[in-house]
Amino acid sequence: MPAEGYRLEITPSSVTLDVADAAGEFYGRQTLRQLAGPSWFRSVPGGPSTVPCGVVVDHPRFAWRGCLLDVARHFRTKAEVLRFIDLLAAHKLNVLHLHLTDDQGWRIEIPEFPRLTSVGGWRTGSMVGRHDGPERDGRPHGGFYTLDDLREIVAYAGLRAVTVVPEIDIPGHARAAIAAYPELGPDPSAQWEVWTSWGISTSLLNTSESTVDFFKAVFDQLLEIFPSEMIGIGGDEVPGATAEHGLFVRKIIAHLESRGRRALCWDEVLEIPDLPKVTISSWRNSEAGAIAAAAGHDVVMCPEQHVYLDHRQSDHPDEPIPVGFVRTLEDVYAYDPALPGILGTQAQVWSEHLDTARRVDYAAFPRLSAFAEVAWSPVEGRDFAEFLPRLRDHHLPRLDALGVEYRPLDGPHPWQTRPGVPGRPI
Template sequence: MTHREDGTIPPEGYRLEITPEAITLSASDAAGRFYGEQTLRQLRGPSAFRAAGFAPDPVPCGVVTDHPRFAWRGCLLDVARNFRTKAEVLRFIDLLAAHKLNVLHFHLTDDQGWRVQIPEFPRLTSVGGWRHGSMVGRHDGPERDGRPHGGFYTTDDLREIVAYAAQRHITVVPEIDVPGHSQAAIAAYPELGTGEPVEVWTSWGVNPRLLDPKESTVDFYRRVLDAVLEIFPSEVIAIGGDEVPGATERHAWFVDRMIEHLESRGRRALGWDEILDGKPATSAIIGSWRGEEAGVVAAKAGHDVVMCPEQHVYLDHRQADHPDEPIPVGFLRTLADFYAYEPYPADLPEDARPRILGAQAQVWTEHLDSVRRVDYAVFPRLCAFAEVVWSSGPRDFGEFSARLAEAHLPRLDALGVEYRALDGPHPWQRRPGVPGRPR
């Protein structure tokens, strides 16, 4: 294959020319070359997605000219609720790259676990990195499985993950969640809260236990963020800010101090849409998760926005109303629903459209306690989402689903992805008797 540099091609775009004599790949940057190679891999057939031992199929002749619709084509992976090993994260990055996604939003801390090593504060992982048990399914009772759960990534692990992702043109955006979703940190250092000893949380849901927004807590988290910045070169660092029951003006002040600290280090904060209540600096990017309205408000106010509304792109939400659907939580969102999602809200003013950086699918893992469960929840709906954020023009779900069944599911088979079959879960993918909480 011959590579050519062509400055007329948009960033991340490519032109792939295939004749009986030669294959020529033109691009203006390294990302475009990478995506062109992914398209060629697709054309070579499912065997090209196996780790070894394949004979590629002949590729059809023709010209493919392509570039992405959005600059931010993301997927959040929550490893705080249920830890994923380094090898599993590297595999997930490979799957994102195969779908031309370019942001991994890495949710590293929450009430149920702290997953990033901070050498200055070792108790964050020695205490905050594991819990005594977990709620099974979603209910209001006291039942827990009694099974200790934990894990964390060393700084070297994380540097490896970042480098591995960069080779695949994926930016890893870490999230350190404040001032709510912080019980794991408070369990490690009780002075961050009320001073009362607590354990890492074993429940799911919204936790009323918050950080105490005092100067010493601000100083603690500045030092945490400085350690995070040493590991992650991403311009954007996520700071959470969501689901803070009983939040005060002082909590908004605390979030503003985190935004200012990142700005002082040449970075930008990404916060969930609740931080708009405190009127943060417009340098902060807003993740519009509670719906589309906050994204419109934020864009009109001058914020850059990543659209990730729970009504449309939460991959942990249930895929069918059938009783065989395992641990049915959240909104019913089918493959067709994901394919129909439009990242530009209908009521977004034309002059605010450039503020929409793109969109992001979310993989929250309260009910995804193994890589097999992640595969089931994510695929093939992430395939539909990837096409939405990459491709422009009209969409035809019938045409997409035919392509998916005929050409792309065999690629997922070759990759070893245990996706949800189009006609429902296999017997071993069901979780009979485990309660969910549909919405």
């Protein structure tokens, strides 16, 4: 049967599971857990259950069924990441794209460069909401993962058929690294700080050979921890980038290839001349994915207009920190990557405005549940009117059992609102 597939047969006297591989076994067991009822999603499952007899033959539509979790803007503890992996696995999603570095924080220990975490791992405060003023909350924020933490995260995910794809963002979104080592930046004599704002910083890495060597060493450390074939290198939102920055990116791509890995890049890298074959995350629009595929690149579809789960879920004034497009549960369920030959699709959970695990729950669920069905099941016959009662009557009780503080279908609970915190709706 196809990769990750399984055949589950339930008779009055037995349950038989035939599988294509270890992932197929895991997913077959997840289906059996679904049939057994919500109590089987608790840490201590309920008593004996009655499950319906029948045969389930199943396999995923896409090989890459991912979700990005941004731990750079707001750090999530190791325990919170492990919990998020459990939630992905329960939805048969198989890639955790871990965004480890950005202007607002550096989250991975690199023993050769300790200031990346001692300096770059924390900031003096954060913008609350989204505005153009100088106001900050004045609350220090930080944290990072040790190498042993990350080894544990990778192993934990692997047992749940989830691949962790790390990302170190270059040559933009690098203010935290520049604050730690000013010689990496455009002006080594300047006093840099980890950024306390949201948006796009104009502070890019310089393109000297010493900076290239610095990041080769960083990525070498990364490769010792993460066995993923794909390694994220960013490449997005680089105002003022020069041809030398494009060459810098190509050198890192070549370095990863020399180590037997492949670069995962945001779609802006398509503007770099002589770009070698990479995997493109098509985020700006769906057209970027089509252009990448036509040029021979592998493609993961994750367009902002459809699958950015930090964007607001309605235009009601109670929606907390209303940023981005309105993307309802029905909108996410209606999305179809619809590009032949792509690796798959991915939802994004950016965390500028998600400062707690509770806020991540609210933004991600139940929209990520709808996205999981988009990524797994054929598009033929998909009907929101059929999906909604399944979600409401069967799946939301599973999320309740898992302790997920999802957004209710009719709007936020009072304690999920953020009155008076400005957003930036589109």
